[in-house]
Structure formats: structure tokens, C-alpha cells
Amino acid sequence: MTTIQEQPEAKRPLRTILLVIGGLIIGIGFAWLLINWLIPPTYNGQVIDSKDPVTNFTLTGPGGESVSLVDFRDKVVILYFGYTFCPDVCPATMVELRTAMEELGRQADDVQVLMVSLDPERDTPEVLEKYVAHFNPSFIGLTGTEDEVIAASAPLGIFYEKEEGSAASGYLVNHTATVMVLDKRGHLRLLYPFGTEGEAMAADLRHLTRD
Numbered sequence: 001m002t003t004i005q006e007q008p009e010a011k012r013p014l015r016t017i018l019l020v021i022g023g024l025i026i027g028i029g030f031a032w033l034l035i036n037w038l039i040p041p042t043y044n045g046q047v048i049d050s051k052d053p054v055t056n057f058t059l060t061g062p063g064g065e066s067v068s069l070v071d072f073r074d075k076v077v078i079l080y081f082g083y084t085f086c087p088d089v090c091p092a093t094m095v096e097l098r099t100a101m102e103e104l105g106r107q108a109d110d111v112q113v114l115m116v117s118l119d120p121e122r123d124t125p126e127v128l129e130k131y132v133a134h135f136n137p138s139f140i141g142l143t144g145t146e147d148e149v150i151a152a153s154a155p156l157g158i159f160y161e162k163e164e165g166s167a168a169s170g171y172l173v174n175h176t177a178t179v180m181v182l183d184k185r186g187h188l189r190l191l192y193p194f195g196t197e198g199e200a201m202a203a204d205l206r207h208l209t210r211d
Contacts, residue, residue, distance in 0.1 A: 041207040044200035045181065045190035053186030054079075057152035059116065059142035062129045067142055069152075070186065075112045076208045077182040078201075081158045081175060083119035084131040089177050089194055094135040097179070099198025100205065101136055108138070110184075110209040116152055117143040118160040118175050156180065156188075183208055 054069065061067035069077070078097060082090035094115070101108045115132055117123035120143045123131075128141025143149070153160065160175035177194035181204070190204055 041204075043190060043204045043207070045192045045196065045204055048188045048191060050188040054182055054188050055155040056186075057148070059144040059148055059152060060125050061140055061142050062125060064125050067140065069114075069182075072112045072114075073186055074184060075110055076184060076205060077186075078111060078113045078205075079116070079156075079180040079182060080114070081116045081118050081153055081156075081160070082177070083117050083173050083175070084123050084127055085119060085169065086173070087169060093177065093179060093194060094132070094139075096196065096198040096201065097139070098135045100201040101138070101198075103199055103202035104205060104209075107206060107209045111205055113139045115139060115141050116149065117141065118149060118153065118158075119173050120144055120146060120149055122170075181205070181208065183211055 056068055056070045058066050058068040078100075080093060080097065082093065084090070097113050101111065101113070104111060113132075113136065115128070117128055123141070123143045125141070125143060128143055132139035132141040142152075144152070158176045158178075160173055162171045163174050165172040179192040179196065179201070180188060181190040181192070181201075183189045189208060192201060
């Protein structure tokens with residue numbers, strides 16, 4: 001009995017088409033990577049070209065443990081100076097930082113939010129820990145002596161001073177409300193003014209976490 005065998009030539013056109021499609025997919029992927037490598041990303045925040053890492057500082061963190069800025073050199077750091085008794089600016093900013101972390105998803109593991117208190121008189125480590133956890137359990141609150149806070153804030157141009165408040169609030173602290181972003185090497189890369197939305201921050205942070 002004679003068996004008609006399938007001719008290998010019949011499969012060649014399909015094989016050729018698949019190879020062409022595969023080549024196109026690889027080519028498009030390579031071109032996309034090349035474009036992203038050659039063209040710098042556009043950021044929503046103010047770009048800072050810092051030549052040197054931010055001056056290191058050591059403050060008191062959760063549980064009274066010493067925490068230094070250099071401890072987070074393997075992460076992108078969001079640095080915010082505020083205080084827990086702040087009636088409006090600070091909680092609004094922390095909400096946007098929470099939104100940014102939620103938008104990042106898994107990439108949030110490569111980002112650390114640090115809130116440094118400008119009111120060490122009232123912001124004990126316990127008070128700060130409870131405050132930042134309200135927004136995100138990964139956030140870390142830092143405090144210290146007045147001299148330690150000045151050593152951390154002054155090199156970054158953070159201004160703050162006490163001002164009279166109400167009988168209910170006690171004194172207030174007038175302060176710079178800028179959010180700062182440091183890359184994984186500790187260089188200051190971005191500044192966000194008060195009111196910047198978390199979604200805009202997240203878009204920038206996605207780029208920095210890949211560096």
C-alpha cells in the first residue's frame with residue numbers, strides 16, 4: 001500500500017511567515033528599548049542635577065532606633081519635612097504620597113517614604129510611628145533633638161519656625177512644604193511643590209526605580 005507523505009515544502013510558507021512575525025516582534029521590542037534608553041524621560045517634578053549625594057543624617061525612628069539616610073541607598077527615597085500637629089498641608093501631602101505608593105504597585109518595594117518631624121518637642125517616635133502608619137504602614141517617621149533636625153534640614157534648604165496657633169491647636173510650625181526625591185545613590189533628583197498629585201509622582205518614580 002502506497003502512503004502519500006506530506007511534502008515538507010507545504011510547511012515552508014507558514015514557517016517563513018512565523019519567522020517574519022517573530023523577527024518583527026523582536027525588532028519592535030528592541031527599538032522600544034533603544035528609544036527609552038536614548039531619550040531621557042520627561043518628569044512631572046522639578047529636575048535637580050545633583051552632583052553629590054545628599055548630606056547624611058541620623059535621627060530617631062520607630063522604637064527609638066537610630067536611622068540614617070544612607071541606610072536606604074538601595075532605594076528611591078521620598079523625603080518630606082513636616083509635623084504631626086499640622087492641620088492641613090502635611091496630611092494632604094501624606095495622602096498624595098500614599099496614592100503614589102498605591103499607584104506603583106510592586107515597584108513600591110523599591111521606594112521608601114521618610115517623614116522628618118520639624119516639631120521634635122511634640123513628635124516623639126511613638127507619635128510619629130502612629131501618624132505615618134495611618135497613611136501607609138511602610139512609611140517611616142523620624143525625629144530627634146533640635147540640633148539633629150537642623151542638621152538634617154538645613155543642607156536641603158528647609159525653612160521652619162514656630163508661630164502662634166489657637167488654644168486648641170497650640171503653636172503651629174510654618175515650614176517648607178516641598179517633597180524631595182532621592183535616587184538609589186542618594187542624589188537629589190526631583191522636587192515637588194505642595195499640591196502635586198500622587199499619580200504624577202508615581203509616573204516619575206517608575207523611571208527612577210529602574211535606574
